[in-house]
Amino acid sequence: MKKIPASWLNSFAYCEYQIYLEHGRGATPEPKPETEESKEAQASLEEPYRAGTKLELSVDDAMAKAGEEGIVVSARGVAVEGADLEGCIDEIVFMPDRIMVIDDKPGDMAWPGSRMQAWGYCVAFEEQYRPSLPIMAGIRGQDTGYEVWAQPFAQGHREEVQRAIFRIRQLVDGEAVPVGTRNRRKCKACRLAASCDVRAE
Numbered sequence: 001m002k003k004i005p006a007s008w009l010n011s012f013a014y015c016e017y018q019i020y021l022e023h024g025r026g027a028t029p030e031p032k033p034e035t036e037e038s039k040e041a042q043a044s045l046e047e048p049y050r051a052g053t054k055l056e057l058s059v060d061d062a063m064a065k066a067g068e069e070g071i072v073v074s075a076r077g078v079a080v081e082g083a084d085l086e087g088c089i090d091e092i093v094f095m096p097d098r099i100m101v102i103d104d105k106p107g108d109m110a111w112p113g114s115r116m117q118a119w120g121y122c123v124a125f126e127e128q129y130r131p132s133l134p135i136m137a138g139i140r141g142q143d144t145g146y147e148v149w150a151q152p153f154a155q156g157h158r159e160e161v162q163r164a165i166f167r168i169r170q171l172v173d174g175e176a177v178p179v180g181t182r183n184r185r186k187c188k189a190c191r192l193a194a195s196c197d198v199r200a201e
Helices: 007-014 016-024 033-051 059-069 112-129 155-172 184-189
Strands: 073-081 085-094 099-105 135-141 147-152
Touching: 007 016, 007 112, 007 155, 016 155, 059 073, 059 085, 059 112, 073 112, 085 112, 099 112, 112 135, 112 147, 112 155
Parallel strands: 099 135
Antiparallel strands: 073 085, 085 099, 135 147
């Protein structure tokens, strides 16, 4: 079965009708200025890492090195693939006693969709690498580089992600009736507003 991009969890938490429109009906999102700004901010965060000299380590080696030597090892742009999800984690920080999965987002708010996406990355990472250490999910501001939110990854988050994956598959396959948000602000800011037939007025 085709894997779901972890970024879909963000859209799903925002409004499940987005998932239906874009991936069920094939609607094309309208480009938003803030989207381009977000991409530029992401690129600026990557630049210092591209310019610097990096030690090439596998994820397993990085986990081992952090634990054995009691040091902190970080890696950016780590591709992960779990049983149902796939994606690219902006940064993983391997510490002697825990692992931090970080997702870079614009602004200084940890919105529910952003948190859901971060949980999704944790699920995929855990399924692929089976770490023995606890995992934390974190969101970092693209503009500031500061931590916005962090929380230990727990069974409840794993179950929340699995429920979302099940619902997303139903929506995309036409096996469930999508429900649009009633939040007018969300509808006004939605990148699929021009294609939506259930907008809250």
